[in-house]
Amino acid sequence: MLKLDGIAAFVSVADSGSISEAARRLHLSKSVVSERLAEVERALGSRLLHRTTRKVSLTEDGAAFLERASRIVREVADATADMAERRGTLTGPLRVSAPVTFGRMHLGPALYPFLAQHPQLELTLDLDDRRVDAAADSYDAVVRHGALDDSRLVAWQLAPSRxxxxxxxxxxxxxxxxxxxxxxxxxxxxxxxxxxxxxxxxxxxxxxxxxxxxxxxxxxxxxxxxxxxxxxxxxxxxxxxxxxxxxxxxxxxxxxxxxxxxxEAVYVAHPEGRRSSAKLRAFVQCLREAFGDPPYWDA
Structure with a gap:
């Protein structure tokens, strides 16, 4: 029988490409992660990962299973976060990609008080100037500057950009x-x-x-x-x-x-078909309030 903690271990290993890194992210030992992977493979009757001393990679069956497994883990995390919201708490992981300069100059100062206010929120902010694929790279959202040119994204404008x-x-x-x-x-x-x-x-x-x-x-x-x-x-x-x-x-x-x-504009976008979570909506509202209308950098 498949267990959620085993599916979560598989998704974490697939995303990080390493059992050691997955163990660090999950706050578990490598032996526990390895055992959970083995349990998933036994339950499915299929090998999901190629393991060598240097790296871990997906088998064909593993690649096929990963998309739905990721969705399961994400849905459970969102459901848990929604229950926490009912208690007035934002909790769990939130993974966001943003441009380097905008992130350093404006996102950081806006988000530090937000994170202090919500200590159970686990924000991963990946600063990268390349245009990442939010869905394929497993981001909950992307912060972008320019024109929205990807019809697979649902966007909220944060501020106009002159x-x-x-x-x-x-x-x-x-x-x-x-x-x-x-x-x-x-x-x-x-x-x-x-x-x-x-x-x-x-x-x-x-x-x-x-x-x-x-x-x-x-x-x-x-x-x-x-x-x-x-x-x-x-x-x-x-x-x-x-x-x-x-x-x-x-x-x-x-x-x-x-x-x-x-x-142009500065905006936050999430993949089409993925429900916006309470923590993502709070993230967007925090940035809108911090930037102002018109934004403070145009003062």
């Missing part, structure tokens, strides 16, 4: 301040690396305008892009949640071309 062209006063003193998109093409560009595209896109009265400029730097991190602009290496298009403080201090100046970049 972007501005910026450069250092020293760079503008040397090269002049562009007043049009044509003039902008003569400047050195600092670009966020996104699928190899190095351009800026604006919305004008006549429609969309795409501007390409000589590339001084491509990088997939907003902190470095801002710092390169502060260092006078060129012009960057940055969200105000990254550039705002540098603009207020005078380290960067905003450049007005008479047109705006396409509207």
């Amino acid at each position: 972007r501005v062209l910026v450069a250092s006063p020293a760079y503008l003193a040397r090269h002049g301040t562009p007043a049009s998109t044509d003039a902008l093409q003569q400047h050195r560009g600092l670009f966020y690396m996104n699928r190899g595209v190095a351009d800026w896109r604006f919305q004008g009265p006549a429609g969309a305008v795409v501007v390409r400029a000589p590339v001084a730097l491509r990088v997939n991190n907003g902190d470095m892009l801002r710092d390169a602009a502060v260092a006078g290496l060129g012009i960057a298009l940055l969200p105000t949640f990254i550039a705002g403080e540098a603009i207020r201090s005078g380290a960067l100046r905003a450049i007005d071309l008479g047109m705006q970049p396409a509207a």
Whole structure:
């Protein structure tokens, strides 16, 4: 007969790729995790994992069983959390992916009081600038900046996101301040690396305008892009949640071309078909209240 603790052990090993790591996550010994795995395999009459001294990998049967097993574990965790909510308590794991710079600058300060208020909540915040697959990578939710381009996600907006062209006063003193998109093409560009595209896109009265400029730097991190602009290496298009403080201090100046970049937002999204839990709704509400409307970084 299958037992829930055995299914949970299997899911944890499959997710982590290691019995040792699964044991650490479950607060169990490796021998207990191994025995629970063996019980599941005996109950199913099938081998679910290939085990070597270096790694653990799924068999074909294991891969087939994992999707439903993960759903079972998640549903039980959600049901437990819902019962705790009835008692006014948020409890259990919550796994979220978020961009590095936004997470460091804004998520952390917003979430520290929230976590202190809910000590039974187990938040895993994975900071990564790549676009993860929330469902395939077993995230409860993802925090993203930009346009929602995945129809498999259900999203809540946390805050609008304005972007501005910026450069250092020293760079503008040397090269002049562009007043049009044509003039902008003569400047050195600092670009966020996104699928190899190095351009800026604006919305004008006549429609969309795409501007390409000589590339001084491509990088997939907003902190470095801002710092390169502060260092006078060129012009960057940055969200105000990254550039705002540098603009207020005078380290960067905003450049007005008479047109705006396409509207974007910061949002939280969860996989379609997965019910939003009480702890996820509380997470979203915490961030909305902390960021404000308009968000504090646009003050």
